[in-house]
Amino acid sequence: MRYWKYMKIIFLVLLSAIIVTLTVQKVPYDQFKYLMNNSLVEHLLHEEPCACGKHCLAASDDNWFSERFRDHVHPLLSLNNSVLSDNIFNWWKTLQSTKSKANYSQVIQKLFSVIPGEDRYRDVGPSRCRTCAVVGNSGNLVGSFYGPLIDNHDFVMRMNKAPVEGYEKDVGNKTTHRFFYPESAIHLDNNTHLVVLPFKLLDIQWITSALSDGSVKRTRFKVIDKLQTNKDMVMIMHPAFIYYVRTTWLHLRRSYPSTGFLVLMFALHICDEVSVFGFGANTKGAWHHYFEEMPKKFRRTGKHPGGLEHQIILELQKRNLIDLYAGW
Structure with a gap:
């Protein structure tokens, strides 16, 4: 194909x-x-929409999916789309614990003097079949032996500080994209794309600083001030995309999407086939990270609507829009 x-x-x-x-x-x-x-x-x-045949997301005629999916909402910030509407900008400010006195336009201008500002992943078409694995951090990965299956995808997306070393048989060893916010940042090699989730203007100021002078040393708490990564492979998730996921997919009023759900939505927008690993509870109904011991008590999802997100993921699987691997 x-x-x-x-x-x-x-x-x-x-x-x-x-x-x-x-x-x-x-x-x-x-x-x-x-x-x-x-x-x-x-x-x-x-003219086929992509080269994946029947499994091409762009070819889906599912009404439920079509009512929610907005292909014109691009997930990444660029020089060409950096202007925010008043509605989105005002909502975005509500996520910030402290009021920033920085000028948004100046912050963006400085950002794209450090990282590339062009549009990315606009190559959808009949010659592309991009397969993506979204790898969450659930304990249902333990003993799954999904490693080779995960590594067989074109893109492998991981989030926050989730380790690979020592867990390869279950989670694989390939990482093409790592998603995090300043407080969950880790150093990366030169071959991994970094996607920053900006929940506040200071997050954008931090990544600009972390790739240049290291002047921002604290956001909500102390963060890495000098980040080791390939600055040419750094990208920023668009605040308007976060808003779109929150309002169109989750219909939320106060809380905001989890990192895992945002990464899944990102994959739906730039990939032709999406496989999901490491989401949800394990087979015993416990929620924990694969790299941590199983907790004695139920772990809540904080400010995130974990139950609602899980229902949508199950619905996507039911409609054959994603392949969900939930362990054994």
């Missing part, structure tokens, strides 16, 4: 040769018309 574009070119060349041959042989018009209406010809000439 990845070679669909080239197959189509070859077919068109062959089709042209057939037409010339039929013309030279003076095939009757009725027979010629029948050949041109052949379902195989129509299928091969049809």
Whole structure:
């Protein structure tokens, strides 16, 4: 399926040769018309939305999904889309524990003097089949042996400080994207994309500082002031995207989406096939991280609507829009 574009070119060349041959042989018009209406010809000439066939998210005609999915809402901040509406900007300010005196436009201008400001992942089309694994931190990964399956995806997305070393058989060892906010930051290698979740303006100021002068040393509490990562692979999730997930998918009034749910929504927007690992409770109904001991008490989801998010994930699976792997 990845070679669909080239197959189509070859077919068109062959089709042209057939037409010339039929013309030279003076095939009757009725027979010629029948050949041109052949379902195989129509299928091969049809422009597919992606090269993944039936599993292509862009090809979904599911009404429930269509009512929620907004492909025009791009998940990443860029120079071209950095202006925020008053509605979104005012909502975004409510997430901030302290009022910032910084000028948003100046903060953005400084940000894109440090990291690239171009649009990314706008390459959806008939020649692309991008498979993505969204790897959460649930204890249901323990003993799953999902590692090789996870690593077989084009993109492998992980979040916060979730370790890989020592857990490879269950979680894999490939990471193409790591999502975190300042307080959950870790150093990365030069081959991993960093996606910052900006829940406040200071988060954007922090990543700018962490990749330059290291002047921001504290947000809600002490953070890494000099981050080791490839600055050319750093991206910022768009505040408008967070707002869209909150209002269109979750219909929330006060709380905001969890990191895991935002990463899943990110994947739905830039991938053609999405597989989800490490979300939800383990088989015993306990909620814990795969790299921690199982707690004696139920772990709540804090300010995040964990129950509602889980229902939506199950609905996505039910409608064959994602593949959900929940352990054994």
